[in-house]
Amino acid sequence: MESICSSMEKLFPCREAAIGILGELIGDSKEAYPSAIYLFGHSGTGKTALTRAFLKECGRKQNVRTAHLNAIECYTTKIMLEILLDSLAPGQGDALKADNMLDFVEQLHQWHGAPGAESQGFLIAVDNAERLRDMDANVLPVLLRLQQLTSLNLCVILLSQLPFEKFYNKTGLSEVISLHLAQYNKAETQRILGSDFAQVRSQLLEQFAQDTKRLEICQEAVTEEFYNNYLNLFLSVFYKACRDVPELQLTARKCLSIYLEPVLDGTVEATDISRLWRHIAGPLRSALTQIYMRIEKPPEETEDFAAIEDQSVRKLAQSLELPYYAKFLLIAAFLASHNAANQDKRLFVKHHGKQRKRMQMVNARAKTTEKMSTTLGPKSFSIDRLLAIFYAILEEKVGLTCNLLSQISTLVHLKLLSFVSGEQNIMDGSARLQCTIGLEFVMQIGKVVGFNVRQYLCDFM
Amino acid sequence: MDPTISVSKGCFVYKNGATRAGKKAAGKRKRPAAGSSSLLGQEVVEQPFYAEYRRAWSQLNQHIADLQQRSYARTLEQLVDFVVRQGQREARDEVLPTAALLTGINQPDHLSQFTALTQRLHSQRSARVCVLQSRDCATLKAAVESLVFGLIENEDADEEDADDDDGEEDVADRDRKAAASLTRTQLVVILPDFECFAASVLQDLILILSAHCVALPFVLVLGVATAMTAVHGTLPYHVSSKIRLRVFQTQAAPTGLNEVLDKVLLSPKYAFHLSGKTFKFLTHIFLYYDFSIHGFIQGFKYCLMEHFFAGNAFALCTDYSKALARIKQLTHEDMETIRRLPSFRPYVEQINDCKRIIAVLTDDDYLKKKLPQLLRDCLLHFLLFRSSLEFLTELVGDLPRCPLGKLRRELYVNCLNKAVVTTPEYKECVQMLSFLSKDEFVAKVSRCLDRTEQFLADEIASLELGEACTAVLQPQLETIRKSVDDVVNASMATVKSPNQERAPTADHLTAVASRQELKEQLLQRSKEDKSRHQQNTPTTQFARALQKTLQLIESLLVQDHLRPLHDAPPIHELFVFSDIATVRRNIIGAPRAALHTALNNPHFYMQCKCCELQDQAQLVGSLPDLSVVYKLHLECGRMINLFDWLQAFRSVVSGGDNEDGNQEQIDPQIQARFTRAVAELQFLGYIKMSKRKTDHATRLTW
16 A cells, blocks of 8 residues: 555655545555545546556556546446446456446446455546436446445545535435545645656757757756746746646646747846746736637748637637628627617618607616616527518618528528527527627628628617 | 228328339439430430530539649648648647638538548548538437447448447447557547537537547547637637647638639630629629539539520530531521521621621521631630730729729629720729829739730630630730830920910919919919810820820720620620529529419419419419418408408309308308418418417418
């Protein structure tokens, strides 16, 4: 048990406590395992990696049979059971079949009687355990009591991001041992990020292997201290926004080359941190907006990339190529979504008659921003109304053809419109749609086709 | 009809010889006997016009396919490169390499692109490819099954090993099998329509794929129709942090269309042309409705078919030498077809010899002798037109606000539709050109000349009539070039024109006595300036030379060669397709209008004697019940009272002969007919029974 823990501690810095507890609970296969352990914590805190490594060590050193599966894959119970059987009893081929929980438990129970199984330990780890709640009702309770049901020395480790309270249901669950992996604090994060210094350095050296001048500078400048300074600066920007260690690691490596650039050029000393900071602050901040997006830079054509990176609404609306009438349909849909139907006549008919002003109306009209329909979100509208507004805002006359009607479904496919209800009965006119785009976006589209959208919105009248 | 032995009520299918399936089978049996791959009969396939159509279409189609292949090639190359490179790097962590291909909104069009990718990867034997359509992936189970089936099926096809997979593999099985059978071949999963996938399925799928990334080399390819924000909008952080995205941009659809138009449809190689209106119509569908290049090409193909199907005379629409050979085969009817062409009449009228006119109109052999010259004139006209178009495009394409249009296709339409010289847009262009500075103007015109010459050398010279075309055009270009040289040499000095003699006030401005006088003088001068402009007599030598050049261009190229269609040489109809009404009727579906016609005037489709109507709104008892009910419902408001409707129906159907009869008692037969017709109307979606007022129906259309 000690050997397992000590070898693990090297791999997972800052997780000594958790490893210790795990070791005490299931470190020794001679002792009775607890029936279930619940391991939870945010993403990027090392749940899966830790468990995987632990299971591997246990399997190697104590000949414990282990199984690790991801609950997302198991869209039926049968798949889960067969994966479990496969990995718990390797080398048996396809002979093992389990159609339901009963078969599975039966199968495991038989192993209990088998010779040599007395001291054998079994460990099962289930990733994304929150998905178990959506599976058959018996899955979760059985997994928690599997030890009792099979009389094997067996432990189920459930991994999830949620606390265990979220698992309770009406019938109740047996108690489990919960183990929380807390998020790393800033110092710990820095320690973890700094632990791969040797690898980063060797990678850098390899990268500049051809360029002797840079190689020299690199060899000299990139020291442990330099790297730690960099991580310090890096975390001062990023730690507030993101605590996911793998994500931070990835971004840190991306930005390191920018940080290193002035040093390699010889313009800034490697020890002059404040000047380096001034140099890196901008790029770091722009990298902050790109975090989690994982867009990879192609080696060439950086200009193209800049265009993709610029995700402002204006650019987006202009880059979205839509046929001319589709643009008008989209505008009409937006107007239908954000105007009340009883205002249509006033907005779109030329001679709509005089409107009497009453004090009541004036008061009602004096809207505050909370009441503005553009901020309240889209209302639904019928296809008839959409087409009526479309014909009202389009200057030229077009026929109601198949091509035009198919544009509506194209827009739905592109997720610019969405069905609210009645998707099945479009024929009888009760289907209702909704426009999903925002005001700014539609104004840009209006600008492209030369149509002033604001003019037709009740909110701005 | 045979009675059934069944006691239950229902609808029974009787299999007799007239079913569709039977016909199909019969057709299948027949076809091999006929020995042709076409649906059409032997007698059609052997006609010269059909042969010509086949030749023209295959040529065009090949050209278009080549062009598209080339335009896809760059992106495709990058994508294949990306996939192959993923195989070389070792997977360290659970990150799924992903390529996002921004395709543009018409996704059916881009499926061909993905097919090309699949073929390329297969041919390199570097990857297994599975194309996952969103319609196959309603649930995660279906998605994983079709994914595994796609990959395993591929394997079978490749390695011919007889696995008895029934497509019911689960994930674990897939892992074992696939991991055992392949080491470093990539497993490429293509999702051609990213937007149509349900978000939850997609997220789970990506999570699963990324979880297996360490063991199995998966690469994901997404076809994204809108923009990258769609990807980031669909995938939450915990999913998007599991993929590594690389974005690939494809050519935008309008650019692709312009390429096809410029290189293929406007190519001088082909004898077939579209008239300005048809051309505009097809591009209009593309730009205004669907952005589908495939749809455009099919529309064009339809025009081609329609054109050639008009008769054997249209087989002459081909290269000059081939057409000459075809002339001999023409029958008397074909010659009559030619004589009936609208442009043939002016040709006859301009002959001033009575005998020759009679010969042309009656003697087939005489006309056959004349035809080669006519054909040659026609073909030459189109070549000259095309070359001059090149000149004009360069000349006016980059003027501010592009009054005539920027692209070649717009200019083509404008020039074909009406005499471009007379249009105000053209005058605006000329005016703008005359405002250019000397350097700009000279550079522009010489650019035009160079480009036209280049075009003559590249595209025209290799054609049959190329030399003739060059012979006509080259001297004209030389004339223009000389004129441009004049412009270069011209000085800015003012040339005194005779009517400027009495404009001596210029120096006298200082000698005014009062403010009033000054004002008057200034007014007078400005008037003079205006009148000078109106007379359009340029003052400087440069301006004169410039005007002269512009006039030369106008008279030599624009007026002579860029003639509108109605002014084109005789029998140009053989080469130009202009029957826009037919095309419109056939390629644009208008279901609402068709339904209305069918219900309002059944005679239009049924061609029966009984339903002939003098007036559209007329109501006759002999009309089909559905039609009567429809017409009556048009007269109602939003809610229709069923009883009133029934009364009206009865009075129409029974023709008002039993007016005095029992008003209350309605013949059950009529009631049944009415009920059935109303049900049919409801089925067609015109009305809906309302729940709130049970004796009323709601109208749904207006």
